Amino acid sequence: MGGFLTAGIVQTALEVGLIYSLVTLSLFLSFSILDICDLSTDGCYTLGCAVGAMVTIAGHPILALFAAMAAGIVSGFVTALLQTKFGVESILAGIIVNTGLYTINLAVMGFSADVSIVGKDTVYSLIGSINKGVFWKGWSPVFFLGALILVICFLLYWFLGTRLGLSIRATGDSPAMVKASSINPAFTTTVGLCIANAMTGLGGGLIAQYQKTANINLGTGMVTVALASLIIGETIFGRLPMFWRILGACGGAVLYRFLISIALRLNVPTEAFKLVSALIVAIAIIMPQAKSLIQFRLRRKALMAARAAKGAGASGNGGGKE
Amino acid sequence: MLQIDEISKTFNIGTVNEKTALHHLSLALQDGDFATIVGSNGAGKSTLFNAIAGSFYVDEGSIILDGKDITFVKEHVRSHSIGRLFQDPLMGTAPHMTIEENLSVAYLRANTGRHAYFSRISKKEKEYFREQLELLGMGLENRMSNPVGLLSGGQRQTLTLLMATIVTPRLLLLDEHTAALDPATAAKVLALTKKIVEERSITCLMVTHNMNQALELGNRTLMMDRGSIVLDISGQERENMTVEDLLGEFEKRAGSSLDNDRILLSTKEGV
Structure with a gap:
C-alpha cells in the first residue's frame, strides 16, 4: 500500500465504507429482498444524521444512535403506509417522503442548514478514550464500526431465517404465494421498510458523529451510492447463500469507498x-x-x-x- | 359448507370496458363435494375463484364458508381455510427461496399465534416436510435446500399442490392447474390431486377445459356462462351424461357454436 494509499486513506475509506454499508444493507433489504425501490433513502439518511447530531449536542451520544434509528423507523413507516394503505406506487411514495423530509430535517436542526457537534462527546471519542495507546486512538473507530456492522449482519441474517423474515422474503419474491399463505403483504412490507430505514437512520447517526457535523444536503445521492455498492457486492460475491450476500453488500460499500479514495488520490479536480x-x-x-x-x-x-x-x-x- | 348467494361483480363500471363478470351467481357446496367447472373463455370461472379467494370484494351478494360470512374478509385471512392453485406453475411458489423455505412459509397457516413470528423452522418440521415431499415421488426430498426456481414447471406445480394442502384447507380451488404442463406430468399432478383430495375429503372446486375430466373427476359438474352457473349436475344425471351431451348442453346454453378450440381439442384425450 505504501506511498499510493497511505494508512490514513485506508483507514478513512474503511470507516466511511463501514458506515455506508448500513445504508447498503438497508437497500439490500428493501430493493433486493422486498423488491421495492425506496427512494426516501436520501432524506432518511439526513434525518438520522440530523436527529443523531441534535441528541449528541444534548450530551447523549449513545442515545443519539437509537434516536436516529427510531427516526428512520418512523420515516420507513410513513413510506410503507403510503404504499400499503393508500396504494401509492413505491417509487412515488419514496419521492413524496423524501421531499417532505427535507423540511422536517431542517426543522430538526432548528432551521439551519448546518449543525456542528465539535467539542461534544461522540461514540468514537468514548471508545477512543478506553485505551491511551496511539494505535487504538487511530484504529478504534474501524474496530468499533466493524464489530457493529458484523453484529447487524448477524442479526439481519438471523431475522431473515425466522418465520417473519421468511414471510418478508416471500413478499418480494412471489406476491401471489404470500397471499395464499395467510401472510398479510401490507404487514410484511411495513416491517421490512421500517427495519431497512432504521439501518439508514443509524448510518446517518453514525456519520453525524463521525464528521462532527450535520448538513441538510448530506444525504443527496446516497441512494445511488448505496445501490452501486449493492451491485458491486453482488457482482463480486455473486449469488451466494444469504449470509454471504449480506456480507457482500457490506464489502461492496467498503470497496466503493476505496474506489472513491483512489480517485481522490489521483487528484481528480473537485x-x-x-x-x-x-x-x-x-x-x-x-x-x-x-x-x-x-x-x-x-x-x-x-x-x-x-x-x-x-x-x-x-x-x-x-x-x-x- | 360453502354458500354463495347471488353474487355479482362488474369491472370498469361507467367506462366502455364495463364488463359484468359475475351475474347473480349462487352456488352451494356440501362437505366433501368435488365439483368440476367448465365454461368458455370469459364465462367468469376465474372471476368466481377470485371472488371466493378474496382477490376482490363482490358488488352484491354474500359468501359464507363454514357458517362464517367471509364476504368482506381479506384475502390473506381467507387463505387460512382456502387453498388455491393457478394455471401458471410459476405463480404459487417463490423462485429465489429454497423448497424448505417455501414449505415453511406455506406452513405458516398452521400456527396463527403472533408469538411465532420470531421462531425458526424446527428439526421436527423439516422432517415433516421431507416426509411430505417423499410422498410426491419426485425426489424433491433430496433437494430441499435448492431454490425453487431451478425446478421444472411440473415439479413446481406439485410443490404448490403440497403447499396448498400441507395444512388441510377447508376448500381447495384448482384453476386449470394442469393446463400448462405436458400430458405425462399433467396426468401425474392430477393423480396426486385426486389422491390428496380423496384421502382427506377436501371440498374442492376445479376449473377444467377437458370435458372428460369434467365428467370423470369428482361428484358434480358445473357449467358457467356469462357470469352465472347454467348447468349443475350430479348423481345419476351426471353418470348418464356423455361428453357429447355435455358439449351439446354447452352449445345450447352458450347460444352460439363453440369458440373454444381447446375444449374441442381436448375432448378425446383422457388427460
Missing part, C-alpha cells in the same frame, strides 16, 4: 468529482453484462475459428475427391 462517482456507479452496474458479453464474444470467436478450420479441412478433402 468539479469533476460527481462525474467520477457517476462513472464508478455506471461501471459497477455495467460490469455483469459486460462480463457475459466478453465471454460470449470469446466463445463465438473460438467456435468460428474451430468451424473455419474444420470447413477448410472438409473442402480440402472434397477437392481431393473431385
